[in-house]
Amino acid sequence: MQLSLGPVLYNWAPERWRDFYFRIADEAPVNTVLIGEIVCSKRSPFIAPYLPAVIERLRTAGKQVLLGSLILTSLPRERRQMAELVDTAELLVEVNDLTCLKPLVGRPHAIGPFINIYNEASAAFHAQRGATRICLPPELPLSSIAAIAAALPNVLIDIFAFGRVPLAISARCYHARLHKLTKDNCQFVCEQDPDGLMLKTLDGAEFLTVNGVQTLSSTCANLLGDAEALREAGVGSFRLSPQDCDMVAVISIFRAVLDGREHVESGTRHLAQLYPDVPFSNGFLHGRAGFLSVAPDARSGQPHQFREPIKPHML
Amino acid sequence: MELICPAGTPAALKTAIDAGADAIYCGFNDETNARNFPGLNFSRDELREAIALAHRRSVKVLVAINTFPRAGAVSLWHRAIDDAVAAKADALILADVGLLEYAARRHPGQRLHVSVQAAAANADAIAFYTETFGARRVVLPRVLSVAEIAGIVRETTCETEVFVFGGLCVMAEGRCSLSSYATGQSPNMQGVCSPASHVAYEQVDGRTKSSLGGFTINSFEIGEAAGYPTLCKGRFTTKHGTGYIFEDLVSLDAATLLARLRDAGVTALKIEGRQRGRAYVEGVVRHFRQALDALDSGLPIDAGQLVPFTEGQATTVGAYHKTWR
Amino acid sequence: MQQNSSSSLFLRKRCPGSSLYSDTMNFSKVPPPAPSPLPVPPLLALAVRPLPLLPLQAVLTVVLLRICGEHPRIFDRLGEHARKRFGIKPTDLPFGFLLEPAPSRPRLSVVRSLPDDVDARISSPLAGLFGLVEGHLDGDALLFSRDLVVEGDVEAVLALRNAIDDAQLDPMAEIASIFGPLAEPLKRTLQIARTVASASNRSHKGI
DSSP states (O other), X not given: OEEEEOOOOSOOOHHHHHHHHHHHHHHOOOSEEEESOOSOGGGHHHHGGGHHHHHHHHHHTTOXXXXXXXXXXXXXXXXXXXXXXXXXXXXXXXXXXXGGXXXXXXXXXXXXXXXXXXXXXXXXXXXXTTEEEEEOOTTXXXXXXXXXXXXXXXSEEEEEEEEEEEEEEBSSOHHHHHXXXXXXXXXXXXXXXXXXXXXXXXXXOEEEEEETTEEEEEEEEEOGGGXXXXXHTTOOEEEEXXXXXXXXXXXXXXXXXXXXXXXXXXXXXXXXXHSTTOOEEOTGGGTSOTTOEEOGGGGGTSOOOEEOOOOOOOO | OEEEEEOSSHHHHHHXXXXXXXXXXXXXXXXXXXXXXXXXXXXXXXXXXXXHHHHHTTOEEEEEEOSOOOTTOHHXXXXXXXXXXXXXXXXXXXXXHHHHHHHHHHOTTSOEEEOGGGOOOSHHHHHHHHHHHOOOEEEOXXXXXXXXXXXXXXXXXXXXXXXXXXXXXXBOTTOOOHHHHHHSOOTTTTSOSSOGGGEEEEEETTEEEEEETTEEEEEEOXXXXXXXXXXXGOOEEETTEEEOSSOOSOEEEOXXXXXXXXXXXXXXXXXXXXXXXXXXXXXXXXXHHHHHHXXXXXXXXXXXXXXXXXXXXXXEOGGGSGGGO | OOOOHHHHHHHHHHSTTOSTTOTTOOOOSSOOOOOOSSOOOHHHHHXXXXXXXXXXXXXXXXXXXXXXXXXXXXXXXXXXXXXXXXXXXXXXXXXXXXXXXXXXXXXEEEESSOXXXXXXXXXXXXXXXXXXXXXXXXXHHHXXXXXXXXXXXXXXXXXXXXXXXXXXXXXXXXXXXXXXXXXXXXXXXXXXHHHHHHHHHHHHHTO
16 A cells, blocks of 8 residues: 655645655655645745755655646636646646646546546546546545446555545635635735634534635544555555644554554554544545544444544533 | 526426526436435436427426436446436536546437536636537536636637526535535535435524534524525634634525626526425526516616525625625 | 314324323424514414314315325325424414325324424414415525424425425315315415415515
């Protein structure tokens, strides 16, 4: 089982962003690293100056580097950005919106988790056009993952295995809206929340997080306990999504558990220490509500056991 | 501009025809369409009869098969396509690339529309669908301004269809897992957003609390206008305060923009609401038929009459105005 | 609550040994629905107050059986929800209805208060309920304006709403065709109710 590190989804200060990847390059046992601003095109100029150095450092360290495309492309400026991205022949592009697929047809490329692949037929469609690796949508249950992986033995199937789960993308910026700013003059207020802005229900239960135009879960996906089942299903890679915590350590724990050097329970405990106060979830994988945490042995046909991730109470 | 109207039942379809629809969209009563609600939609027989009736009245019927097939069960969706074609559907509304490929290959003459669930939000994405599958029309996601729509029309040969009234997805359509995060059921997979089976209304301290999958979505005081218990229209709390984080309780009403949409070169106007009753179909379709007639005659368009049908008893033009973002 | 002796007798006969229809039972664990912005039409309340429930029950049973016979598609649309029990409470009437649409034996009972264990409870001024059955009002719009309150099994209510909306029912015509001139008192009452209903709805909706 390989490990891939998803792109940083948050608006981190450019130097921090650079140093994050430098450290990943130097220390993290990860096979593939996704880079690029995929959430908001307005943030792209900030990291642009550091991109070449980051790519260089990662490649020198032996990591495969992929460039991620924007999740939602609508403006002419964004389309130009995507056209330039696709021209970067040297690096594999991970397609997150079909906008940039046409020029990539016939060339090896990757399909990101924001492309709707729910079945073996649509996966095969992309494989026939040059997709060599597919990170499936986080919403997919294990049965679907297994069916897709079985149908495409030559495509590397990557599964979103750690991080707050991206749930939606919008043309509207919720950070700007919350700060009573327009999107065009947003003052990049999303930088105030490097791990997203927590959104609670009226009775105080943590529910979702907001990252500019993107909405993510409040829980953190953690498929460590499901690794064996996913391996059996033909999954070839785990996608770990950067959060505001020690991601080198997170990656190392996943590596250790996957290699059998650490037990799932102890690995999970370590993850909880590294990323405290954020409940884990894996409900999507089990065909349940995504926020739920289902015990790994539930798939053996025993009744589902849920960890109680929310404690609603009246204000 | 064509007026495309929703029908969740054969009775609603008849109502839409009588109220002045140019075309009606509907779906089968299963998970192949994105309004898979209890008691709603068409059996095979009902669809055949409905299409025959509509054709006698010179009205088109577009069949939405716009969920993403479940892995290992794709044949269910293929059968829906075959049956819709056999029932003489005027077009199929599809979102999944596998289904588009199947329909284009198996039924080469069949007119294909790209569903809003495919979220084709720019000319490049649209070109992908037209060139790969011969799609004739794209239903544009509700993330674009009128100016951007005009730009798309200039760049593509594909017909464009835009929403003018009804429920407003705040997130890019077809790319939203909020519902399944709370309930395990999503528009893309099961064809339901915020499924009724997971909705609860509760009276607490004189307020009505709505919840979805155990999460409180909103709380209304007596007499306060309400909306669907969808997550994107919920009231939530952040460190900055409490309110409608994603979108206020509103529905889309673009009646005031009809002239601009026509000038932008839009082919068809779509009314959301296959889950609504005959009264909604009658009221909204007739209103937009009159508005289009007024537009053709250069008369002013009567706006704002449809407020009783809207969430929160309020309307917005949504992303059509750039400032919405 | 003032009880009409004939209805109490009737209810006890229908449900021997059951406390569900107990005269004193407060049907709700939750507070009653909020007063509706639809004004309670005093004319309507006056018109129905003297109406004895037993004859009403008889009329409704016949009407329901006829509707079910003529619109079998209702059961297709209801599906599994046909087995559910729906409590229907016109907020401006001193009684409610218990609808059990099971195809084998559909029942519509008049009750002084709704039993506690219904699967779903639907409350609205009679105007709203009439409008829904006849298809003149949109259920979601009534929910948005808070003229309709749904509690319990929302999915079942949705199925019921869709099934009824598709059936294009005309209860007045059904009553007229079944009872002819014999139905005059009831028809008059319902006609008043409907007139008041649509008038109050028009004034409320501004249309």
